[in-house]
Every structure is written in C-alpha cells, then in structure tokens.
Amino acid sequence: MGEVLVRPMRAEDVAAAEQLSGEAFLALDRQVYRRDEPDPQPRTAEHRAGWVARTRHFLDTDPGGCWAVDDADGTMVGFATSIRREGTWILATYAVRPGRQGRGIGKQVLDAALTHSRGCLQGMLSASDDPRAVRRYLLAGFTMHPQMHLTGTVDRRAIPADTGRRVREGTPADTELMDSLDRRARGAGHGPDHPMLQGLFRTIVSDTTAGSGYAYLGATGAVVLLAASNRRTAQALLWSAIADGPAEQTIGHVTGANDWAVAVGAAARLDVRTRGYLALRGLRPPTTYLHHGALL
C-alpha cells in the first residue's frame, strides 16, 4: 500500500464521497447479486440527493465521527461516517475505492471513526455482504445478525379489513413520542435525525390504548424505519404502509427478532430473501423495530 493520509472529512468532500460510495457499492452488488434478481444499477438522482443530505447532516452533528483517506496526490480513496446518539455509536456508511480495497485502507479509516465510539456502551451498523466489511466489524467486536428482505407482488386480498383505522399522519409534535419509542426499542433516541427524516419522508403514527408506534415511508411507500411498543402496533403500521404502497414492494432490514414482520410478509405472499447483517455491540437485536440502513 502506498502512503495514505487519514483526515477529518469536510463539507466540501461530500460530493466526492457520494461518488466513491456509489462506485464501491455498485461494484460490490455486481459481485454478490443473485442471478434471479435484476442486474444492479447505478444510484438514481433521488438516492444520491438523499445520501448527500444525510451526510451533510452527519458532518453537522458529528464532525468527529466522519473521516476521509487521501492518496499521496490528494484523491479520496476511502471514508467512513459515524454518529453518536445517547450513548450508541452508529456507523452510517463506509467505503474504499474499488481497486484499492483489501490492502488496509479500510482498517485505518474505520479505526479513526471508532475513536468517536469511545464512551459508548452500544454500537449498531447495517453491514453489506462484503466479507472484507464483515471481517472488519467482527474484529471491532460486533456480532452479526443476518438480515432478510421481504419482496414481491403484494396479495392485496390479505390486507386486513381494518388496516389504517388506528394509523394517522405524523407531525413534528410526535417527535418526543418517537424518541421514547426508539429508546425502548434500541436504547437511544434518534434526536436530531427526526427533523431531518420528517423533512425527507412521509411519517405515519399509531398512538392508542392498544400501543404506540411510528414509521417513515420512502418515495415508493416502503418502510425506511419503524418503531413500536408492541407487535400488534408494529404489524398495524406495516400493513398500513403495504396497503398504501405499489403492487411490487420490498420490506428491508428484517432480522430473526422481527418475526412479526416476517409473518406480515408471508401473509402478503412476499418472498423471503437474505441480504447483509445487522451488526451490534452491547445490544441485542431490537424486536418491534425495523432499522434505517444508515441512521439505524
């Protein structure tokens, strides 16, 4: 490996980091995708814009958690962004330029980001299927919990008749409730991430005597984050998202601890597939919770 420089990431690095990340994940997807799935495609403009907005937010809230690696000529060859929320360290994203991987650059930049985890008893990240990434996380003390995604054409006849009855649109006034649900599910609120998420996504909330919960829904209606106080409420939110969504749907980031979500997916006749891992340190897999890939 030639000489590289690990340094704090800056706002002016975000566009180059997005490009590097897009290349690294596309190269990985091309290596690991299944032949019966559509060929991996470059990110859409919408995906890229969301990535950039999120990374700017990380630099605002956690400048000490975001690191870049430069080559001797000043070209960025890797980076890692991480945040700290109420004693939980979260690795948001992490990549090394294709062609430069597997030669120790990733270790150096992850070690820099891990300095931001000092004093945090808990850690979370959503890992890719890259064996190099998995090795780095195992060596950093994480346990790996395989993730499923539920995908296919929804059988709309399976949607319960009372779907949506206990669910309403969320507002910023629900943020305190959302943080409480996060703490109960994963030991830490999302804090400053909620206003950002509320700006990017539709929010649905259920808050009745039967239980409380919320979910953020992406542009295609897919759940990008869900937390609930019990399984019944988690299922009511998931059914509501499915009912409002398109014919083809994917519910991602489902672990073995989320059997309530697997049951909904099976009832809706979605296929179960595995992809990546939920990696945890000092924490058991959350149950009535579907994590966000970067904000966990």
Ligand SMILES: CC(C)(COP(=O)(O)OP(=O)(O)OC[C@H]1O[C@@H](n2cnc3c(N)ncnc32)[C@H](O)[C@@H]1OP(=O)(O)O)[C@@H](O)C(=O)NCCC(=O)NCCS
């Ligand atoms: C994951 C990633 C950031 C790691 O960076 P890197 O520079 O490749 O990592 P390193 O070289 O420091 O470490 C890789 C480790 O895996 C080992 N390794 C290399 N090739 C491997 C392979 N094909 N299979 C298994 N292990 C491998 C290395 O020997 C090293 O372990 P060691 O330090 O004990 O020797 C980089 O590979 C990448 O960008 N991957 C694609 C995007 C991705 O998956 N990002 C992580 C998202 S969660």
